[in-house]
Amino acid sequence: MPARLDVMGGIADYSGANVCEATLGLGILVAVQPQQDALVRIRTLPVSRQGLPVETRIPLAWLGSRTRRHGLDEVRRLFHGNPLAAWAAYAGGSLGVLLQEESVRLRGGFHILLLSAVPMNAGIASSAAVEIGTLCALDACLGLGVGAARIARLGQMAENRVVGAPCGIMDQIAIASGRQGQLLHILCRPGAVSGTVSVPEGTGFIGINSMVRHSVAAAPYGDVRIGAFMGRQILNDLRAKKGLPSVKHLTELAATELPLQRLPEQMPGGDFLKRYQSHGDPATKIRPDVVYRIRGPVRHAVMENERVLRFIGALRAAAAGDEAGCVAAGLEMYGAHASYRDECRLSVPEVDFIVEAVRRRGVKRGLFGAKITGGGAGGTVAVFGRRDALRRLVPEIVAEYERRIGIRPEVFQGTSPGALEFGAWRYAPRAGGWSWRRA
Numbered sequence: 001m002p003a004r005l006d007v008m009g010g011i012a013d014y015s016g017a018n019v020c021e022a023t024l025g026l027g028i029l030v031a032v033q034p035q036q037d038a039l040v041r042i043r044t045l046p047v048s049r050q051g052l053p054v055e056t057r058i059p060l061a062w063l064g065s066r067t068r069r070h071g072l073d074e075v076r077r078l079f080h081g082n083p084l085a086a087w088a089a090y091a092g093g094s095l096g097v098l099l100q101e102e103s104v105r106l107r108g109g110f111h112i113l114l115l116s117a118v119p120m121n122a123g124i125a126s127s128a129a130v131e132i133g134t135l136c137a138l139d140a141c142l143g144l145g146v147g148a149a150r151i152a153r154l155g156q157m158a159e160n161r162v163v164g165a166p167c168g169i170m171d172q173i174a175i176a177s178g179r180q181g182q183l184l185h186i187l188c189r190p191g192a193v194s195g196t197v198s199v200p201e202g203t204g205f206i207g208i209n210s211m212v213r214h215s216v217a218a219a220p221y222g223d224v225r226i227g228a229f230m231g232r233q234i235l236n237d238l239r240a241k242k243g244l245p246s247v248k249h250l251t252e253l254a255a256t257e258l259p260l261q262r263l264p265e266q267m268p269g270g271d272f273l274k275r276y277q278s279h280g281d282p283a284t285k286i287r288p289d290v291v292y293r294i295r296g297p298v299r300h301a302v303m304e305n306e307r308v309l310r311f312i313g314a315l316r317a318a319a320a321g322d323e324a325g326c327v328a329a330g331l332e333m334y335g336a337h338a339s340y341r342d343e344c345r346l347s348v349p350e351v352d353f354i355v356e357a358v359r360r361r362g363v364k365r366g367l368f369g370a371k372i373t374g375g376g377a378g379g380t381v382a383v384f385g386r387r388d389a390l391r392r393l394v395p396e397i398v399a400e401y402e403r404r405i406g407i408r409p410e411v412f413q414g415t416s417p418g419a420l421e422f423g424a425w426r427y428a429p430r431a432g433g434w435s436w437r438r439a
Helices: 010-015 071-080 086-101 126-142 148-163 170-177 219-241 269-276 295-319 324-342 349-361 387-405
Strands: 002-008 018-034 039-045 055-059 110-116 182-187 192-198 203-209 266-268 291-293 367-372 380-386 410-412 425-430 433-438
Touching: 002 126, 002 170, 002 203, 002 295, 002 324, 002 380, 010 018, 010 219, 010 295, 010 324, 018 126, 018 170, 018 295, 018 410, 039 086, 055 086, 071 086, 071 148, 086 110, 086 126, 086 148, 110 126, 126 148, 126 170, 148 170, 170 182, 170 192, 192 295, 203 387, 219 269, 219 291, 219 295, 266 269, 269 291, 291 295, 295 324, 324 349, 324 367, 324 380, 349 367, 349 380, 349 387, 367 387, 380 387
Parallel strands: 039 110
Antiparallel strands: 002 018, 018 110, 018 182, 039 055, 182 192, 203 380, 203 410, 266 291, 367 380, 425 433
16 A cells, blocks of 8 residues: 655645645555464564564454444553554554444454555554555455445544544545545545546656654644644534534635634633533543644634645646646645644644755746645655656755754655555465465
């Protein structure tokens, strides 16, 4: 399954935004093999270089059944209660979700083998790639016929309910339904593919990894999400007083409909809970002693949704021959980055350095835009430019970053098919080798 590059939209996905995603030319392969015993063996190849155990064995009984009252909550506790098994929650949790949500009954366990070229905590959806790869392989092996949209939803459920990371649906849909050489337009309300967007001829997108570790399970990302949901609850309270219907997603509102002056800049969690009782987000919990930013995360979600639509329109104009479209699309990327930094406080100096290095070289040298990606707080910068300029100037930026920051960044290039386009393959031993066919 491919890694994904968050071209536009990012954290606005959990607020129901439009997003625009690309697949990268590196990914994860997942192989599954049924077993007769009642164990699930999850193994990584090659030997892990990231401090993870090579293999974890999990009793199939851990993964529960629909007869258990709190099945997935129990699965989460079991994974997180065992330090040697916690890393396997992405694959094992995906199997647990599949068993419980699709009422699957197994006679025995599985071998699950992971071969990954995707670095962890780089902001390119390594966790979603494991989840979607595991679910697609299991779906094909068991002959279930679960569709791509449902697989994406199950992958998000594994991340939210078992791993414990409050991600939106963007990554899972991008990896399940991504198309090689094209951008995927997703409406995360609640989560559906709206179509593909052609990359203008002669241009491309690459990722530069700042090497600052990122995690959507970390506090900064979660706090911004909580602030956005707190803001939604406050807005719905204000709308009810005016006799207006409530909104399920912030991005149902246009920027002109936001009464920002009525939203607090920030609020302690305890004060919010006393007044509103709940923020309505099952993936996160408000901590009474934390002060949450509210106005900025709300404004970011609504404005980012509008930026994404302008970005897509600009790219389509560029693909149709309007040279100004690439410049306009790049400006939307810079706007998205500024909003991450100023409204959400989710950028870091190292990422800002890369974005500004792209901006300094600019349109005249063939670089149109750059922005932080995914959950922010480090990770990868998406860069848009002419292909020849990317080949010529990205090595300059890498060298400059290494001189100034003291770390050599990785560059992520290329594109590859998503799960649906790639498909699943069934391998079987035969004399002198292996046979394979599409599952």
